Amino acid sequence: MFPAPFDYHRPGSVDEALALLTRYGADARVLAGGQSLIPAMRFRLARPAVLVDINALSELSYLREVDGMLAIGAMTRDAALETSALITSKYPLLADTSALVADPVVRQSGTVVGSLCHNDPAGDWGVTALAGRAQIVIRGATGTRTVTIDDFLVDSFTTAVGDGELALEVRFPTPPPRTAGSYQKIERKVGDFATAAAAARITLDANGAIADAGIAIGAAGPHALRVRDAELLLNGAKPTKELIRAAGDAARKLADPAADNRGSVEYKKDMAGVLVARGLIAALARLGVEGLR
Amino acid sequence: MSTTAEPTPDKYSLGQSMKRKEDPRFIRGAGNFLDDIVLPGMLWLSIVHSPYPHARLVKIDKTAALAVPGVVAVLTGEDLAAHNLAWIPTFHGYDKQMILAVGKVLFQYQEVAGVIATSREIAQDAAELVDVEYEPLDPVVNPFQSREDKIILRDDRENKTNHIYHWEVGKRDATDAAIAASDVSIKERVVFQRCHPAPLEPCGIVADMDAATGRLTLYLTSQAPHAHRTVVSLVTGIPEDKIHVISPDLGGGFGNKVPVYPGYVVAAAASVVIGVPVKWIETRTENLTTTGFARDYHMDVEIGATKDGKVTALKVTTVADHGAFDAAADPTKYPAGLFGIVTGSYDFANAFTELDAYFTNKAPGGVAYRCSFRVTEASFAIERGMEILARKLNMDPAELRLKNFVKKEQFPYPSPLGFVYDSGDYHLTLRKALDMIGYDELRKEQAEKRKRGELMGIGISTFTEAVGAGPSKHFDIMGIKMFDSAEIRVHPTGSAILRAGTKSQGQGHETTWAQIAADELGLDPQNIMVEEGDTDTAPYGLGTYASRSTPVAGGAIAMAARKIREKARKIAAHLLEASVDDIEWENHAFHAKGLPGKAITMQEIAFAAYTNPAPDSEPGLEATFYYDPPNLTFPYGAYIAVVDVDPETGFVKVRRFLAIDDCGTVINPMIVEGQIHGGLTEGFAIAFMQEIAFDESGNNLNTNFTEYLVPTSLETPHWETSSTCTPSPHHPIGAKGVGESPNVGSPAAFVNAVMDALAPLGVTHIDMPLTREKVWRACREASTA
């Protein structure tokens, strides 16, 4: 299959891109890695009249730490995270995710920001962004704004990015000491979207209690979901098997997945719980806390 | 046989891992596949498909599509009916299939109209504009529902029933009696799900009618170009000399490129009518939803045994789902293919099998997906049955097999369902496998793990195939006997061209065919060019599927080469000034008896054949041979899978997999290993992730590679391989064929391993694919029970 007819622009600067997006409004779509948009166009599920290709904007390709945050530019590919020493040493949750999203070929093109903007209910980066308390920087004709990931994920395939706007980067707070995370995913094969997914991020205090927890699940609702009840249970508590089981149960309760070829509602709900528990166990193990299986 | 001495291996000998001659062009992207073919003035065909699985066609409005600039024609079933092409007979002639729907559509995605335009893009855009009005009818999506005959699907047929045929072989009463009288018996329904060969290159055609010469050239993704030429001639009445079928490089076939598809017929008809070339190439979705599926057998397996584990009787009762038309490409006398191999590697005194086939609102097919006509289904049934029996007897499954194998001194072994197995040493092969995998150690480890509640399983499959169809007394397709052929021409300087009636789709014929001829003739295999797939040049053959190429065409090549060698012997006698009777063939050269030092090579003889021919003999050095095999061949193997199951998620980790294959004489071990790796990967996919499933409304749920899963190197287990060798006594070089063994044998090994892991939970059987959810559910139900 091939796409329905469309016009194509390849701006040379962010300003030029914004001018095009402003001009074409709802008719235009940003083309980043193309790993979601192009397949949708080939199946003619998406029929944008105009593509604004931002691949020439190399200034949007970066991974850098600024003011206590890691900033990932809109043209930074998944593969860049996978091979970055900064990510593998300091951001285990992101490192885990970048190794599990899609397949190695897709990761050469796909971008983290593009994935967030696509907001597939089973996408991986939204889950990690929730657990990691990410923020997204959006620019439009009238200026730049920053939104939390919770406000960014509006509905399936819908985000806070409006017509005429461009997401510039996603920011993850740099983890404080005694912090670790883990990303867990069940997939039918490499390159498949998640049957179920969970991200866990834990900061321990000096007494070994949980100072701050970020827990989220994927493929369990219209978009990635923060498991608030689990976070509430975990914050301030000492990690125990029972606590972990309860966090998993909170995820089971929250999960509202759709049945499809990947699995039934019943299975996916249970897996949300299993993966939250496993994510916590793995994150705690990274902090040297063992024996919780 | 004219050979005089046991040869010492040299560079001409069989059994060497010569690199594939075809690979440089494939690796460099320089192959010539169907979609690479572009002819001047060529038009494109795009097909309109039905969204409904069962509906009456009310009206087709072409107006909007015809109004698109660049659209040349829009064809419907009614248009084809005017040329008597709305329906064509299926391969075995028992049924017919629709080319473009007339009256009703019978499966979702059925071909309804064809749009011909000046570009592929225009054809596809205009196809969206063909306005088809349907009146939906209730669909029938499973054969058990079909069997009730409440909704009759095929009102075009005389018999108002969905039942297609009943087939049976063996002794019903004796088998029933033996099972009833047995100390122990098992009965289990095992389903081999509907799956799809899914070759990476889908099907396609470029049809080129040359109005000036009256010749129709068809570039076709065809595993059987000659058979297709004959079908086209029979259906259209165009004389066969006016039809030229060329099957270019093929990107996989696996049985999917044997049938005739509507796109071929519409493109060819359009080219004939319009007088310019017309091209059609499938999308992935078209390939998965409309072209030949495989399996869809629901099998009730019953085995009777004595209490010490000697099997006494086997009965298998099958309900087969054939989809909308009976388009399975089986040999005429074998509607259920070679399913009679279901007694497998075991010596059953009594056996009986019967099968009933039904129409449903699903795509037609039932092709031999990397298997010799339903051998995979049969192997799965018996290997699952033996496993279930072992558990019921509380006996080790390896021991049960060793106790019941046909013994090597029983060959040639007449099976109770009518085959005569050529050769084998099943005990040797399984013992080698048990040894290599460290079976006893694994069982000890498993016992330890079970004590800790961990789920580890070991699964065995010791299958026997019947391949190489086949002897002319039994096998034909459309009446054409299933021989195959080879033609070899040796050039003056000692190189050669070899043509065969087969067609490689990735099997490496350009290499292995050259190796067979090289060994017979003492010529350099690098300089034996192999050509297949062009009906103007290749001798007539029935093509490549059902592991028949080496058993049949391989025999033809050896025999054609031997004809050449006999002529060469005369030339040698002439050159050596000796009597023909005194000429000996040794170490790939001729010498006069007693004078081995003065040898004369085939290269020298080739030159003489053109420059200094023997008196009383024709110049030149070439031969053609049509080989009618005296029997099928019976390759077999012993496969063992070791798995760990995670009960919390249902994930199955295939920790080890060992495949020991016995395919008789091995021509090229590297190619055999490659075939085994590919087939095991397919078997793994079938066991764990692949299915063409339908919802209750008849919607196909697996229409692209996001939903029909093809494993990558990342999740594919590591394969361990080895072999034993019992040559076929009746094949010219003792070879049996191997391409399909791993797909045939492995699914049962995987499933047996998982069921062994789940044995402590009391789980006996789960139907494939063994998805995480099914395994999770089984674990969960066991823990709550």
Ligand SMILES: Cc1cc2nc3c(=O)[nH]c(=O)nc-3n(C[C@H](O)[C@H](O)[C@H](O)COP(=O)(O)OP(=O)(O)OC[C@H]3O[C@@H](n4cnc5c(N)ncnc54)[C@H](O)[C@@H]3O)c2cc1C
């Ligand atoms: C075979 C395959 C397997 C996959 N498996 C997975 C998987 O397992 N998990 C997973 O999460 N994803 C998976 N994906 C999706 C993949 O990760 C995509 O790369 C990702 O979802 C989108 O990123 P992209 O850069 O390719 O975006 P594009 O496809 O270019 O764009 C996606 C959408 O986001 C919009 N967009 C992109 N960038 C911006 C921007 N800067 N500002 C505003 N809007 C923007 C586009 O307009 C479009 O609507 C898979 C894709 C393929 C092809």
